[in-house]
Amino acid sequence: MFRRLPSADGGAPSLRVTVDGVPVALRPGETVAAALFLAGHKAGRTTPVTGSPRGPYCMMGVCFDCLVEIDGEGNRQACMVEAREGMVVMRQMGARALDDKKASSC
Amino acid sequence: MTERFDIAIVGAGPAGMAASLEAKMHGLSAVVLDEQPRPGGQIYRRADARDARLEAALGAEYAHGMALTEKFLAAGVAYRPNTTLWDLSPELRLSILRDGRAGEIDASHVVLATGAMERPVPVRGWTLPGVMSVGAAQILLKTTGAVPDKPPVLAGSGPLLYLLAAQYLAAGVPVRALVETQPRANYWDAAPHLLSALWQRKLLLKGAAMLRALRAHGVKRWQGASNLAVEGNEACTALTFDAGGTRERIETELVLLHEGVIPNVHVTMAINCAHDWDATQLCWRPRLDAWGATSVEGVSVAGDGGGIWGAEAAEHTGRIASLGAAERLGKISADARDRAAASSRASLGRLRGARRFLDLLYKPAKGQRQPPDDVIVCRCEEVTAGTLRQVARIGAIGLTQAKTYTRCGMGPCQGRMCGPTVAALVADTRKMPEASVPPYRPRAPYKPVTIGALAASVGTETPTDASIGAH
Ligand code: FES
Secondary structure (H helix, E strand, O other), rough: EEEEEOOOOEEEEEEEEOOOOOEEEEEEOEHHHHHHHOOOOOOOEEEEOOEEEEEOOOOOOOOOOOOOEEOOOEEEEEEHOOOOOOOOOEEEEOOOOOOOOHHHOO | OEEEEEEEEEOOOOOHHHHHHHHOOOOOOOEEOOOOOOOOOOOOOOOOOHHHHHHHHHHHHHHHHHHHHHHHHHHEEEEEEEEEEEEEEEOEEEEEEEEOEEEEEEEEEEOOOOOOOOOOOOEEOOOOOOEEHHHHHHHHHHHHHEEOOOOOEEEEHHHHHHHHHHHHHOOOOOOOEEEEEEHHHHHHHHHHHHHHOOOOOHHHHHHHHHHHHOOOOOOOEEEOEEEEEEOOOOOEEEEEEEEEEEEEEEEEOEEEEEEEHHHHHEHHHOOOOOEEEEEOOEEEEOOOOOOOEOOOOOEEEEHHHHHOOOOHHHHHHHHHHHHHHHHHHOOOHHHHHHHHHHHHHHHHHHHHHHHHHHHOOOOOOOOHOOOOOOOOOEOOOOOOOOHHHHHHHHOOHHHHHHHHHHOOOOOOOOOOHHHHHHHHHHHOOOOOHHHHOOOOOOOOOOOOEEEHHHHHOOOOOOOOOEEEEOO
16 A cells, blocks of 8 residues: 655665564664555454454554554554564454454455 | 653644743753654654655655754753653643653643644545545655555545645655545635735745646546545445536545544543634634633643644744743743743734634535444444434433443544544534534543553553553
């Protein structure tokens, strides 16, 4: 859904995080929500009520639709957390313990 | 540990940064708390990191934000990023959460500079992945230099729509279409205020330049659009709407919605400040005196949290709030305060005149706030407009009742995303003015706080992800 503009300084992103096990490179100051998008995902979770997929909506900490698991801790606001080297981000798709193949395509 | 400051400023956007610089100048010890990891607020997000290409796309105002941010960082004001205010007591004790640990700050004066949020835009399908707010997409541009990989559709009303489209075009990113929802009648309501807007030539020229850019790139603009709906099962595939008497459909994977911004009144509502309904901006705002003081002793509001006037005005209200505080705390005389505030007051007068024109021109269409019955209004608890209309009919006269009946507003966003729509629905269903619909009364914690964080503050490590505050 989003791609990165080439930056003027030409510097390559140096931080490595993983989203659902896939590595993504980020710059210091960039958020986990950005990592989610740059990894090609539109949704970071499904809702507990009806299981509908949701992705970050406001990017400023208001809507709580960007909740993901970060380093094993669930329900973190992806748009409010800056990426750190080695961070492990897991999307919260379906029941948390299950690896839902269908959900991973959104 | 409890720290003490003369003045605690909540929010490091233009209002908060300007307030802290002014406070420092008059000998007040000041601390600035901000939820974000970097200063600048939403308007100057990541203005601390310079990138020439991004600067060029974002324009001159952003460059101004960079200069202000640098000045703020160099001023030596106590600055606490990553810090969430979750309670403010009548004694002006601020309970905070910083990097997962709880703490307290005592202040003699508090300036809330918590800014604005975008008005929720509850159209059919707005919860689908691939639908975001225009502001959210702009934050991705500012913070990450991330842009849509396929041409997006921007839909709704307000200057930000044109601004983001122009910024994308300047960065070489194609835009599929603009679907504008402001009713044509708005032009007539706004026209009498054009004269005051003319004083802000800069603003009008900027608007004209943005529209020129859209034309030059052949971006299709639809006007007077209504009944917007996003199509898709797992994600957005198209936007449909009525315009010019027909149902239009544009295929796109990304729809960006916007219907203006509203003050973030969560904290002022929670501490029981008096508020007034703004019938033009269609939002609540705290009742403020000439120095930004609320009805609660020792608490002022600066910036867009007190009414939407924009970033430039926010710096002025920030300065004015600190001058008011300095006088209240006996650091300066009333005379000195008045003299120091004069230039900011003059600028504010001009800026507000122009703003009135924009507010009337881009006032949201009724339909954008009154979705059809099947549309989800409360994103957290997935409560539809139909359910809310039904409870309004059977007796919910305000938001608190609607919440009791339906759980709307009980999720983690604490009603921030549904409150404005629920109020509009209750008012419309019960045929009462929106000003008379009692809003949600938020309570502390203002944001969800984990029990682990509270425990960590007293030194006992009790890691748990049980969470309170999502009530
Ligand atoms: S995207 Fe809205 S809270 Fe993170």
